[in-house]
Amino acid sequence: MNGYQIVSEALLISSDNHSFNVEDWDNGKSKVLLITGFAGSGKSTLGRYLAKKNNAKYIEFDGDIFDNDEFMNKKSELGSNKPPQETIDQIRKYALNRLKNIKEKTVLEGAWMISWLTPQDIGQYPVIMIGSSILKSAIQSFTRRIKSNKKYPDYKRSPFKSAYLDAMFNINILMKKYNELLRYLRNKS
Numbered sequence: 001m002n003g004y005q006i007v008s009e010a011l012l013i014s015s016d017n018h019s020f021n022v023e024d025w026d027n028g029k030s031k032v033l034l035i036t037g038f039a040g041s042g043k044s045t046l047g048r049y050l051a052k053k054n055n056a057k058y059i060e061f062d063g064d065i066f067d068n069d070e071f072m073n074k075k076s077e078l079g080s081n082k083p084p085q086e087t088i089d090q091i092r093k094y095a096l097n098r099l100k101n102i103k104e105k106t107v108l109e110g111a112w113m114i115s116w117l118t119p120q121d122i123g124q125y126p127v128i129m130i131g132s133s134i135l136k137s138a139i140q141s142f143t144r145r146i147k148s149n150k151k152y153p154d155y156k157r158s159p160f161k162s163a164y165l166d167a168m169f170n171i172n173i174l175m176k177k178y179n180e181l182l183r184y185l186r187n188k189s
Contacts, residue, residue, distance in 0.1 A: 018185070021189075033108070036128075056105040114178065
């Protein structure tokens with residue numbers, strides 16, 4: 001069994017967290033702490049908790065990117081199996097500039113960041129990879145979608161379809177990226 005299979009199977013059923021250089025954020029050596037994980041893994045909960053506990057700013061990085069007028073319509077392109085390289089390059093440039101210009105202690109969390117930043121980009125910062133299995137993530141996503149449909153009854157997509165699409169995105173796109181990032185960070189440490 002090769003390393004890719006081991007990591008992939010662990011991501012399907014594991015709930016182990018992986019952290020790298022978080023002490024650099026704790027001691028002020030780095031102003032930025034990145035938190036990534038599958039949808040529904042607890043990134044936002046942990047990010048808000050750490051920001052509050054450490055009197056730091058909290059940014060939901062995916063929203064920060066997609067609420068930007070320039071990228072608002074790019075999410076579907078990134079969710080495809082072969083997103084346009086031009087789109088990835090534009091978002092990567094924006095994200096790197098955003099990271100570079102952070103002046104205060106900040107927690108940035110998001111699942112999508114590993115789609116537009118390289119493992120080398122992410123590896124420059126302390127990072128926590130939240131370990132949630134894809135199965136748990138799909139259940140969380142489904143629950144969230146049901147609540148969303150109650151709150152927004154005119155929402156166009158059923159919670160079943162939304163949860164399915166989130167799970168497929170996690171499996172098809174993010175799992176490969178998480179494997180690459182985890183392998184890079186482990187080799188770097």
